[in-house]
Amino acid sequence: MSNRDYAVNVSGRRTQRGKIVLPLLKGLAYTLKNFFSKPITIQYPTQRREVRERWRGLHRLNVDGQGTLKCVACGLCAKICPPQAIRIVPYEEEGGTRFPKEFYIDEIRCIFCGFCQEACPVGAIELTKVYDYVDYDRQDFQFDITKLKDPEQFIFKGK
Amino acid sequence: MAEGKTMVLNMGPHHPATHGVLRLVLELDGETVVKVTPHIGQLHRGIEKIAESMNYQQVIPLTDRLDYTAASLNNLGYCMTVEKLLGIEVPKRAQYIRVIMGELARIMGHHLWLGSHALDIGAMTVVFYTFRDREMIMNINEELSGYRLTPSFLRVGGVAKDITPDFIKYVREFVQWFPKAVDGYNTLLTDNIIWRKRTMGIGPIAAEEAINYGFTGPSLRGSGVAYDVRKAAPYCSYEDFDFKIPIGENGDVYDRYLVRMEEFTQSLAIIEQAIENLPEGPVTVDNPWVLNPNLDDVMQDISALIRRFKIQCEGPQVPAEEVYQAVEGSKGELGYYLVGDGTAQPYRLKIRSPCFILTSALPRLLAGVMLADVISIIGSIDIVLGEIDR
Numbered sequence: 001m002s003n004r005d006y007a008v009n010v011s012g013r014r015t016q017r018g019k020i021v022l023p024l025l026k027g028l029a030y031t032l033k034n035f036f037s038k039p040i041t042i043q044y045p046t047q048r049r050e051v052r053e054r055w056r057g058l059h060r061l062n063v064d065g066q067g068t069l070k071c072v073a074c075g076l077c078a079k080i081c082p083p084q085a086i087r088i089v090p091y092e093e094e095g096g097t098r099f100p101k102e103f104y105i106d107e108i109r110c111i112f113c114g115f116c117q118e119a120c121p122v123g124a125i126e127l128t129k130v131y132d133y134v135d136y137d138r139q140d141f142q143f144d145i146t147k148l149k150d151p152e153q154f155i156f157k158g159k
Numbered sequence: 160m161a162e163g164k165t166m167v168l169n170m171g172p173h174h175p176a177t178h179g180v181l182r183l184v185l186e187l188d189g190e191t192v193v194k195v196t197p198h199i200g201q202l203h204r205g206i207e208k209i210a211e212s213m214n215y216q217q218v219i220p221l222t223d224r225l226d227y228t229a230a231s232l233n234n235l236g237y238c239m240t241v242e243k244l245l246g247i248e249v250p251k252r253a254q255y256i257r258v259i260m261g262e263l264a265r266i267m268g269h270h271l272w273l274g275s276h277a278l279d280i281g282a283m284t285v286v287f288y289t290f291r292d293r294e295m296i297m298n299i300n301e302e303l304s305g306y307r308l309t310p311s312f313l314r315v316g317g318v319a320k321d322i323t324p325d326f327i328k329y330v331r332e333f334v335q336w337f338p339k340a341v342d343g344y345n346t347l348l349t350d351n352i353i354w355r356k357r358t359m360g361i362g363p364i365a366a367e368e369a370i371n372y373g374f375t376g377p378s379l380r381g382s383g384v385a386y387d388v389r390k391a392a393p394y395c396s397y398e399d400f401d402f403k404i405p406i407g408e409n410g411d412v413y414d415r416y417l418v419r420m421e422e423f424t425q426s427l428a429i430i431e432q433a434i435e436n437l438p439e440g441p442v443t444v445d446n447p448w449v450l451n452p453n454l455d456d457v458m459q460d461i462s463a464l465i466r467r468f469k470i471q472c473e474g475p476q477v478p479a480e481e482v483y484q485a486v487e488g489s490k491g492e493l494g495y496y497l498v499g500d501g502t503a504q505p506y507r508l509k510i511r512s513p514c515f516i517l518t519s520a521l522p523r524l525l526a527g528v529m530l531a532d533v534i535s536i537i538g539s540i541d542i543v544l545g546e547i548d549r
């Protein structure tokens with residue numbers, strides 16, 4: 001059962017007796033060497049790290065050239081959203097153009113999976129690089145269209 | 160205390176060394192443990208039940224939250240289960256990307272294990288180094304998927320997106336750097352007399368007994384059984400890679416430690432081979448049930464638009480069959496048993512969690528040991544409560 005040819009026995013690395021002081025000193029030397037290396041921590045929030053292109057942060061509702069929302073209120077994003085964080089009230093004009101009358105995303109419920117931006121058939125919803133939204137009230141995390149249009153305003157810029 | 164009386168001590172759920180919210184009721188005679196009763200369920204979120212009301216894609220982020228220390232491996236197991244039920248084969252390139260993500264996740268899981276295990280026993284320094292290197296993997300996850308701890312990057316039928324040039328660069332950097340880091344961990348611990356005293360001969364379990372308890376993963380291999388799902392039933396192109404399965408002999412805390420330390424190296428070897436031999440091609444299977452039509456097609460072609468709506472609203476309809484698929488998680492054999500009923504939602508999703516089974520052996524492992532050793536034994540079987548309670 002055991003010892004198939006792909007197995008490698010590692011218990012040979014067991015050190016038996018002896019070797020007491022030297023390993024301790026080696027460990028200390030390793031720590032000491034790292035003590036003088038460059039720190040890898042950053043001093044958030046005065047220093048901020050740049051997140052990568054695909055970062056999944058707060059949502060943005062994209063607008064077209066004229067400043068109207070691209071969203072056609074199809075409801076796909078609300079449908080795929082696993083925690084059901086999106087609520088849309090659609091509105092249809094006489095000519096048949098649809099747009100969202102209300103569009104809410106509950107940023108507390110949201111798990112930032114990014115499925116909404118994958119689902120959207122017109123590229124209207126997008127996850128931005130903004131990641132540090134804070135507020136005092138749960139109600140403020142119910143993002144409406146105004147907040148969703150411009151999530152960049154929430155980037156913390158210091159006092 | 161009167162002669163012959165024992166004391167009952169509650170360890171956890173708010174105990175840093177129980178790796179989550181495990182509660183152990185310890186019956187102590189002096190410093191010796193007489194009896195242990197593990198209490199679980201404090202992190203229960205009902206993931207298996209929630210999955211029944213979701214479509215197959217929506218379950219993916221839930222699986223991230225099982226063993227959150229190695230999230231991509233959970234994704235892998237789940238996605239492969241659904242693919243098996245649908246009978247689709249994922250393209251080679253996607254398989255390789257999955258392997259890279261999975262092995263990086265395994266290293267991440269072992270990082271957390273090593274750091275906290277050493278921290279519990281009193282070696283505080285190690286956790287800083289493991290978290291330093293874990294950060295590199297998190298950056299790789301971020302580059303690829305946009306998220307650091309729970310990438311949710313795998314999809315039924317492939318992966319979410321193709322890789323970026325920076326991804327390859329970061330992985331290569333990591334592959335270059337990491338052997339040095341492992342040497343560092345070894346310098347700090349392997350020969351260290353305090354570490355040896357606290358781990359050698361502690362909590363031994365013989366191979367046969369470990370099998371009877373249902374052990375899998377590094378905890379079983381520490382007892383000398385060369386069972387690894389990646390070798391026993393290769394999946395996801397693992398047969399393409401040249402790697403070894405480390406096993407121990409004595410089944411004690413120290414051997415389980417050695418096994419995981421070697422797994423760092425072996426996982427790294429797999430990643431290196433996968434990134435250097437990454438095949439070209441698509442990253443999702445060309446199957447109308449699962450392939451999300453891209454935006455350009457949607458704009459041009461009404462059938463693509465309808466298909467996109469269909470896939471996103473409902474997801475794939477699976478046949479009314481049952482499958483079981485296991486992958487080698489970072490803690491052991493992580494299996495998904497899925498019952499489809501012909502609709503777009505799972506009828507039942509049962510998760511075989513290796514940690515749950517390891518926890519069931521705690522009364523046996525902890526009986527008769529000293530109180531201080533309880534910590535090192537819990538650390539050595541490497542449980543994570545997100546997976547036990549589900």
Ligand code: SF4
Nearest residue numbers: 081110111113114116
């Ligand atoms: S990111 Fe995911 S959870 Fe958040 S709103 Fe979009 S689909 Fe819902």
Ligand code: SF4
Nearest residue numbers: 071072074075077120
């Ligand atoms: S999927 Fe896109 S177009 Fe449809 S409702 Fe959501 S944001 Fe609007």
